[in-house]
Amino acid sequence: xxxxxxxxxxKNISWEYAAAPESxxxxxxxxxxxxxxxxxxxxxxxxxxxxxxxxxxEKKIASVAEGSKKDIDKAVKAARNAYDSVWSxxxxxERAKYLFRIARLxxxxxxxxxxxxxxxxxxxxxxxxxxxxxxxAAHFFYYAGWADxxxxxxxxxxxxxxxxxxxxxxxxxxxxxxxxxxxxxxxCGNTVVLKPAETTSLTALKLAELIQESGLxxxxxxxxTGDGKVGAEIVGHEGIDKIAxxxxxxxxxxxxxxxxxxxxxxxxxxxxxAANIVFEDAPIDQAIEGIVNGIYFNQGHVCCAGSRLFVQExxxxxxxxxxxxxxxxxxxxxxxxxxxxxGAINSKNQWETIQGYIELGVKxxxxxxxxxxxxxxxxxxxxxxxxxxxxxxxxxxxEEIFGPVLAVQTFRTVDEVIEKANNTPxxxxxxxxxxxxxxxxxxxxxxxxxxxxxxxxxxxxxxxPFGGYKESGFGREGGLHGxxxxxxxx
Amino acid sequence: xxxxxxxxxxYKIYIGGSFPRTESGRFYxxxxxxxxxxxxxxxxxxxxxxxxxxxxxxxxxxxxxxxAYNRSQILYRMAEVLEGRKxxxxxxxxxxxxxxxxxxxxxxxAIDRLVYFAGWCDKYQQIFSSVNPVASSHxxxxxxxxSGVVAIVANQTxxxxxxxxxxxxxxxxxxxxxxxxxxxxxxxxxxxxxxxxSSDLPGGVVNILxxxxxxxxxxxxxxxDVNAMCYANHNWEELIQLKExxxxxxxxxxxxxxxxxxxxxxxxxxxxxxxxxxxxxxxxEVIGAAKASY
Numbered sequence: 111x112x113x114x115x116x117x118x119x120x121k122n123i124s125w126e127y128a129a130a131p132e133s134x135x136x137x138x139x140x141x142x143x144x145x146x147x148x149x150x151x152x153x154x155x156x157x158x159x160x161x162x163x164x165x166x167x168e169k170k171i172a173s174v175a176e177g178s179k180k181d182i183d184k185a186v187k188a189a190r191n192a193y194d195s196v197w198s199x200x201x202x203x204e205r206a207k208y209l210f211r212i213a214r215l216x217x218x219x220x221x222x223x224x225x226x227x228x229x230x231x232x233x234x235x236x237x238x239x240x241x242x243x244x245x246x247a248a249h250f251f252y253y254a255g256w257a258d259x260x261x262x263x264x265x266x267x268x269x270x271x272x273x274x275x276x277x278x279x280x281x282x283x284x285x286x287x288x289x290x291x292x293x294x295x296x297x298c299g300n301t302v303v304l305k306p307a308e309t310t311s312l313t314a315l316k317l318a319e320l321i322q323e324s325g326l327x328x329x330x331x332x333x334x335t336g337d338g339k340v341g342a343e344i345v346g347h348e349g350i351d352k353i354a355x356x357x358x359x360x361x362x363x364x365x366x367x368x369x370x371x372x373x374x375x376x377x378x379x380x381x382x383x384a385a386n387i388v389f390e391d392a393p394i395d396q397a398i399e400g401i402v403n404g405i406y407f408n409q410g411h412v413c414c415a416g417s418r419l420f421v422q423e424x425x426x427x428x429x430x431x432x433x434x435x436x437x438x439x440x441x442x443x444x445x446x447x448x449x450x451x452x453g454a455i456n457s458k459n460q461w462e463t464i465q466g467y468i469e470l471g472v473k474x475x476x477x478x479x480x481x482x483x484x485x486x487x488x489x490x491x492x493x494x495x496x497x498x499x500x501x502x503x504x505x506x507x508x509e510e511i512f513g514p515v516l517a518v519q520t521f522r523t524v525d526e527v528i529e530k531a532n533n534t535p536x537x538x539x540x541x542x543x544x545x546x547x548x549x550x551x552x553x554x555x556x557x558x559x560x561x562x563x564x565x566x567x568x569x570x571x572x573x574x575p576f577g578g579y580k581e582s583g584f585g586r587e588g589g590l591h592g593x594x595x596x597x598x599x600x
Numbered sequence: 601x602x603x604x605x606x607x608x609x610x611y612k613i614y615i616g617g618s619f620p621r622t623e624s625g626r627f628y629x630x631x632x633x634x635x636x637x638x639x640x641x642x643x644x645x646x647x648x649x650x651x652x653x654x655x656x657x658x659x660x661x662x663x664x665x666x667x668a669y670n671r672s673q674i675l676y677r678m679a680e681v682l683e684g685r686k687x688x689x690x691x692x693x694x695x696x697x698x699x700x701x702x703x704x705x706x707x708x709x710a711i712d713r714l715v716y717f718a719g720w721c722d723k724y725q726q727i728f729s730s731v732n733p734v735a736s737s738h739x740x741x742x743x744x745x746x747s748g749v750v751a752i753v754a755n756q757t758x759x760x761x762x763x764x765x766x767x768x769x770x771x772x773x774x775x776x777x778x779x780x781x782x783x784x785x786x787x788x789x790x791x792x793x794x795x796x797x798s799s800d801l802p803g804g805v806v807n808i809l810x811x812x813x814x815x816x817x818x819x820x821x822x823x824x825d826v827n828a829m830c831y832a833n834h835n836w837e838e839l840i841q842l843k844e845x846x847x848x849x850x851x852x853x854x855x856x857x858x859x860x861x862x863x864x865x866x867x868x869x870x871x872x873x874x875x876x877x878x879x880x881x882x883x884x885e886v887i888g889a890a891k892a893s894y
Contacts, residue, residue, distance in 0.1 A: 248735065267869065363847050370843035378850070535849065554880050555745075564882045571734035575742045575879050580827070581850045586877050589732055591742060599869075 127441065130448040132235045137222045142173040143311065145181055145335060146318035148188035149328030155180035160336075162312055165232040166445050166454035166489040174311045177336030179343050182303065185332035186349040189274040189301040192329030198271055198299050200327075202258035209254030209296055211324045216247040216289075219320065223285055223313055228445045230312040231284055232454030232490070233408050235446050245570060246289035249588075252572035253293035256593060260298065263590050269597040271299030272375060273351035276344035279314075280357045281307035281456050282411040282512075288314050290587050291354055292331060298596035300352070301330045305344055308337040309457045345369065352376070354595065356413070359510075359536075359581050377585025377595040379413065379577055381510040382538030385531035386416030386567065387521075387553065390424045392543035396565065398429070398436050401516070404541055404567040406440060406452050406494050410514040411460070413582075414539035416567055418507055419518045420527050426520050430498060434479055437494045442483045452514060454489050461490040464513030471497045471506050471515075502530060510536070524552065532558050537579030541567045560586070611786070613642045613810060614793035616655030617803015623647050628812070630784050632697050641786050644811035646819040649778065652807035653825055656749045656776040659804030664746050664774040668722035675718035675772060677799040679711050685795065686711075689760055692787040696759050709861055710764045716866050717768035724773065724868040728875065737884045744875035746774035747852060748827035751820040753813065753842075755832040759785035760792060761860045763808075766832050769870040771805055775828075778807045780820065786810040813838065821845025821853075828852040828874050 142159060144151040154175035162172045175181075197205070216223065220243045227238040260269045275295045279287035284306060295302050306314035318333045334340060338361070345353055345368050355365055356379040369376060386404045388397045404416025421429050445453035455461040472478055480493040492514055500507045500517040507517045521527040531540060540559040542550055554562045560578045563569060570576065575591035577583060585595045612619040624645035630638045642648075663671075682689070686707050693703035725744060732740045750770050755762025759782050770777050781789030793808045809816070817838060821829065822845040829851055831839055839855050846853050854873045858865040 266867070359850075363850065366847045366850065367844060370847070371840050380850075550882070554878075560876065560878055562878060562880045564880065566738065566881055566883050569734075569736065569738060569881050571732065571736065571740065573732040574734055574740050574881070575730075575732070575877050577877070579876050579878075583850065584852055589742065589879075590730055591877050 127449050129444075131444065132225060132228070132446045132448055134225050134229065134446065137225050139172055139226065139312070143315045143335070144175045145177060145185070146315065146321075146331070146333040147181070147185045148192075148332065149322060151318070152181075152184070154178065160308065162230055163309070163457070164229050165456055166486070168488050168490075171229055172312060174315070174335045177305070177334040177340035177343070181334050182340065182343040182347055185303045185334050186274060186347050188329035189303050189332050190349055192327055193273055193301040196327045197296075197301050197330050202260070202299070205296065205299065206254045206257035208324060208326050209250050209257065209293060212321065212326070213247050213250035213254060215320045215324055216243065216250065220244065220247065223316060225446075226316060227285055227313050228453070231281060231310045232445050232456050234450040234453040235448055236450065237408060241570075242283055242286045245572070246285045249286070249289040249572040250293045253297040256294075257297040257299075260593065260597065263593055264597070264599065267599045269298070269593075269599060272596060272598050273300060274349060275300045275302045275352040275354055275596065276347065276350040277302055277304040277354045278341045278344060278357065279304065279306055281310040282408060282413070284310035285313040285317060287356055288317055290356075294587070294592050295354070295596045296330065298593060300596055303332045303334060303344060303350070305334055305336065305341050308335070311335045342368075350374065352596065355379070359583075362583055375598070377587075378583035379585070379587060380538075380581065380583040381536060382413045382415070382578065382582050383418060383508065383510050383534050383536045384414055384416045384539040384541065384559065385418045385420055385557070386541035387420045387527055387531060387543065388422065388425070388429060389544040389546075389549065390422045391545050391549075393545055393565070394425070394429065394432065397543040398432050400541065400543060400565070400567040401433060402436055402440070405516045406514050407568050409452055409455055409492070411456055411512055412568065413510075414561060414568065415512075416539075416541050417511060417516060418531075419516055420521050420531060421518065423520045423522050430518065433496065437479070437481050437496065440481060440483070440494055442481065442491060442493065443486050452494060455492055455513065456490075458490055460512065461492065464492055464511060464515060467506060467509075467511045467513070467515060468492075468495055471504075474504060474506070476500055476504070476506065502533065508534065524549070528553065528556050535581040538577075538582035539563070609639070611639050611641050611790045611810070613644055613648060614790065614796070614806070614808040615648070615652045616658070616807065617797065619793070622811070623651070630786065632695060636695070638696065638787055641810045644809040644816065646816065648809055648811075649816055649819050649823070652778040652809060653749060653823055655804035655807055656778050657825055659802055660748060660776045662802060663771070663776055663805045668725070671772060671774065672718050672721035674800050675714055675721060675768060678795055678801070679714035679718065681795045681799050682707070682711050682714065682792075685791075688791060689788055692791060693759060696785040696787060705861065706758060706761050710761045713761070713765055713866065714768055717772045717871075720769070720868055720871060721772045724871045727868055728872050732879070737886050739882050739884050740879065742877050742879045744872065745878050747874045747876055748775060749825060750775045750777045750828045750830055750874055751823070751826045752777050752779040752830045753817070753820070753832060754779055754781050754789065755860060756782045756784065758782070758860050760788035762832060763789050763792060765858070765860050765865050766830050766856070767806060770830060770874050773871040773874050775874050776805045778809065778820075778826075780813065780816055781808055781810045783811070783813055817841055818845050821851065822848060824849045826851060829854070830874070831855040
């Protein structure tokens with residue numbers, strides 16, 4: 111999209127934003143990426159590759175190896191060997207130093223990672239630069255320090271590593287999710303086989319290069335690329351002791367079923383349909399920012415996205431008006447432009463899914479509001495969308511859309527909104543907006559969700575445990591609580 | 601003068617604080633090793649289980665919101681009441697094949713275990729919660745909350761201790777539960793319900809069913825309003841059955857092989873296993889921006 115045409119108009123003033131594209135000249139991207147197994151890049155046994163597509167341009171940016179059972183076999187063997195001979199017997203303080211080193215290397219190469227993340231996944235460069243990459247580095251740095259202090263986290267329990275962890279991650283925060291998975295696993299003394307999502311493999315493979323550079327012993331981290339079939343090979347592999355999965359609830363259940371007959375441990379971080387609740391006594395302008403950030407951050411490709419807005423009836427009209435005004439100012443388009451607020455939808459597939467929900471909402475007769483922005487001619491883009499008057503029974507209020515689509519409902523009383531907010535099989539996150547402290551604590555203690563943001567939203571930190579209640583999965587990632595996913599106890 | 605005819609007890613089930621018979625009207629007659637009948641025991645149906653879950657769900661809000669101090673006192677009260685009725689439990693255990701010495705030991709350990717977990721009610725939160733030093737201007741803390749309704753398959757070997765040892769940490773943590781008692785040694789479970797009923801424990805917090813695992817395990821695992829499950833036996837096939845049944849609502853399943861007479865089960869991690877971690881964020885106004893040093 112030509113950003114210079116984007117006009118932000120208020121009553122008397124008209125501003126124009128000049129394009130501010132991030133350069134991609136300094137990045138090193140190979141034409142072809144192989145699996146990373148036992149410290150080396152290895153050609154896929156099938157000989158096949160698939161395309162990594164830039165969703166903002168629909169152009170191919172690299173070829174990525176297509177994994178198969180044979181590749182997984184090799185990777186698991188390498189991980190097992192590294193676990194037995196090196197990683198589990200190394201002094202924990204030495205493990206820590208490798209992780210610190212990886213954290214530092216990510217910081218050194220942050221700009222390259224940010225650019226590739228945005229090229230490959232479509233997220234605004236501002237987000238990959240300021241959130242994804244720094245948080246990934248911070249995650250390694252945080253868990254590095256835990257490696258030789260585990261006994262203090264679990265008094266009287268003698269924590270021990272589990273073995274080989276199979277880790278399957280989603281496409282919405284590619285490098286960050288890799289960090290969330292790899293850092294605690296390694297700190298606790300496990301080795302890993304990681305599969306990035308097929309539409310966003312590149313930063314994981316760049317991480318593989320970085321790991322090589324760090325001198326991490328061979329086989330401690332193995333990365334095999336491919337689609338869900340490769341993920342299924344990891345889940346079913348008998349050499350894997352622990353599965354960590356982030357993705358859809360349906361796949362999470364499938365994984366549970368597959369491993370029910372085994373002693374494999376599992377943690378699942380699954381879908382969500384978070385309620386973001388605004389009371390009449392909320393700081394309205396702050397709340398508007400929080401609602402917008404809650405649903406349009408990363409194009410709404412966020413498991414904890416605040417996709418259900420509950421606004422108290424007394425302020426409904428003014429709030430919706432202000433929300434629409436704010437949405438009109440969002441800059442939608444080229445992810446590489448530093449002004450962009452909402453980038454490209456991650457893939458054609460996801461674009462179709464979201465479009466399907468929007469059509470459904472229109473068919474249901476809901477009131478739709480979309481930003482009047484123009485969209486780039488090529489690439490997968492969707493205008494920030496709001497449906498109002500959504501019934502509790504509507505699919506738009508029940509199902510995870512994973513896109514920039516907000517479903518608005520109203521409420522009168524505190525009890526009513528708690529009832530409505532909790533009336534979902536999910537329980538990952540929630541948001542509350544009010545200036546009254548006692549009301550905040552009433553809500554935050556009664557909302558059945560693993561993360562509750564009060565007067566803020568979509569904040570993340572390596573020290574802060576993240577994960578869901580109910581069908582949003584189990585286990586926590588981040589903080590001291592995130593360690594137990596990768597340890598076993600006497 | 602003729603010898604007095606003793607009054608035999610009818611063993612019923614315990615749902616929502618009352619003692620109904622099974623809605624199915626069925627019974628089974630377990631025997632001890634000498635072939636003596638233990639009584640006509642309710643053969644609970646899947647409908648009984650559903651009713652018990654409804655009662656447990658209804659009780660959850662109140663129980664989880666009670667003060668920790670109050671929960672602590674109620675668990676301690678159970679120990680008091682059980683101590684006073686020791687002889688009855690010893691007699692039941694002897695009828696169910698324990699020696700007098702074993703029976704005495706099982707009952708006293710059960711009492712002490714209640715006291716042990718009573719003491720945890722207002723302490724485990726501080727062990728498992730944290731204030732998280734996030735790198736932004738937010739106050740961020742993680743506290744634990746009960747999972748909700750927990751289905752417990754009690755240990756089969758110990759009629760009393762196999763129930764008490766798992767019930768105590770689960771309700772100490774603010775959960776409510778439905779317990780399937782030992783199939784072959786069910787007597788103490790229902791007598792223990794009488795202890796519960798006179799310990800100020802609100803009805804529905806603990807519900808106890810007797811019956812067959814083969815009939816009820818699937819229902820327990822697949823019920824969509826049960827949040828977690830505690831399996832306290834060694835049977836691998838049964839555990840797989842539970843794990844497969846639990847998939848649909850991603851029920852948390854925990855299984856244990858503790859030696860119940862030893863004190864190894866006495867730890868707060870058992871409470872923590874039936875808790876969810878909730879992390880709360882709130883912005884902090886940056887008062888110190890002017891570098892004021894108060």
